Amino acid sequence: AQSVSQHNHHVILSEAASLELGCNYSYGGTVNLFWYVQYPGQHLQLLLKYFSGDPLVKGIKGFEAEFIKSKFSFNLRKPSVQWSDTAEYFCAVNAHSGGATNKLIFGTGTLLAVQP
Amino acid sequence: KAGVTQTPRYLIKTRGQQVTLSCSPISGHRSVSWYQQTPGQGLQFLFEYFSETQRNKGNFPGRFSGRQFSNSRSEMNVSTLELGDSALYLCASSGGTSGGQETQYFGPGTRLLVL
Numbered sequence: 001a002q003s004v005s006q007h008n009h010h011v012i013l014s015e016a017a018s019l020e021l022g023c024n025y026s027y028g029g030t031v032n033l034f035w036y037v038q039y040p041g042q043h044l045q046l047l048l049k050y051f052s053g054d055p056l057v058k059g060i061k062g063f064e065a066e067f068i069k070s071k072f073s074f075n076l077r078k079p080s081v082q083w084s085d086t087a088e089y090f091c092a093v094n095a096h097s098g099g100a101t102n103k104l105i106f107g108t109g110t111l112l113a114v115q116p
Numbered sequence: 117k118a119g120v121t122q123t124p125r126y127l128i129k130t131r132g133q134q135v136t137l138s139c140s141p142i143s144g145h146r147s148v149s150w151y152q153q154t155p156g157q158g159l160q161f162l163f164e165y166f167s168e169t170q171r172n173k174g175n176f177p178g179r180f181s182g183r184q185f186s187n188s189r190s191e192m193n194v195s196t197l198e199l200g201d202s203a204l205y206l207c208a209s210s211g212g213t214s215g216g217q218e219t220q221y222f223g224p225g226t227r228l229l230v231l
Contacts, residue, residue: 032217043119044206044222051217090159101172102149102210102220106159 002027002095006107013081014115021076021110023091032094033074034104035065039087047089050074061085083116118143120209120223128229134195137226139207141188147171147212148190149220150182153204162205165190166212194228202230 005024013019025031035047048059055067065076074091091107121140129135141148150162161174165184182192188209194201204227208220 034219036222043224044208046219046221049219092159102147102164102208102212102218103161103172103174104149104151104159104220105161106151108158 002093002105004091004093004105004107006089006091006110008110009108010111010113012113012115015083016080017114019076019078019081019085019112021089021091021112023074023076023107025072025074025091025093025095025105027072027093027095029095033065033067034092034094035059035063035074035076036090036092036106037087038090038109044090047076081112081114083114085112086114087112120207120221122205122207122223122226124226125224126227126229128231129197130231131197131199133197134193135197135228136191136193137205137207137228139190139192139209139223141190141207141209142221145209145211145221146188147210147218147220148184148188149208149210150190150192151206151208152176153206153225154202159206162192197230199230202228204228 003026007022033050036044037047050057050067058064089110092104123138147166149164153159164172168184179195184190204225206225207223210218210220
């Protein structure tokens with residue numbers, strides 16, 4: 001069965017520190033990859049996505065992610081975090097096999113706390 | 117454009133009852149998906165509807181069902197509620213015509229508590 005792993009469940013950083021959150025998926029076919037963020041008390045919102053092309057994708061608020069097909073990974077990075085980045089981050093995969101489906105498989109989430 | 121709206125926002129039910137949750141997608145979106153979010157299991161896909169037809173289904177018992185109307189609004193129903201059904205139920209909408217290459221926009225969710 002398809003699955004998504006986020007190895008960091010809780011991350012605590014100081015402001016200005018660099019961030020890297022790991023995401024690995026298990027599926028050998030074509031995938032579309034997403035990072036969503038959930039700020040305290042807010043909806044899930046899209047941070048960035050990868051469908052095809054340049055494996056380094058840039059998202060909102062200075063976040064970026066790199067798709068490494070050989071490692072089945074889509075790690076999220078930010079060079080310098082801010083207190084306002086405190087949130088829960090979810091990696092998600094759509095293993096659509098060329099079919100028309102919006103079924104997302106989510107990782108368990110990473111809770112990031114940034115200390116001022 | 118208005119975002120995805122879900123009603124009600126909070127619900128308290130007792131075991132054995134049934135519940136219906138509603139979702140209005142972003143205007144023009146034809147695909148509506150439902151997810152269950154719990155602390156133990158995380159975010160899990162329930163089902164997706166497109167043009168009033170269920171297009172995909174997750175691994176949930178038959179007590180969980182849904183439907184979509186001609187205006188793309190969707191409802192999900194849970195019958196014979198169990199304590200374990202307590203969760204945040206999220207609805208997401210997207211255009212529906214680009215295969216898996218679509219961004220899904222999430223609503224605020226309905227928090228269901230089963231006593």
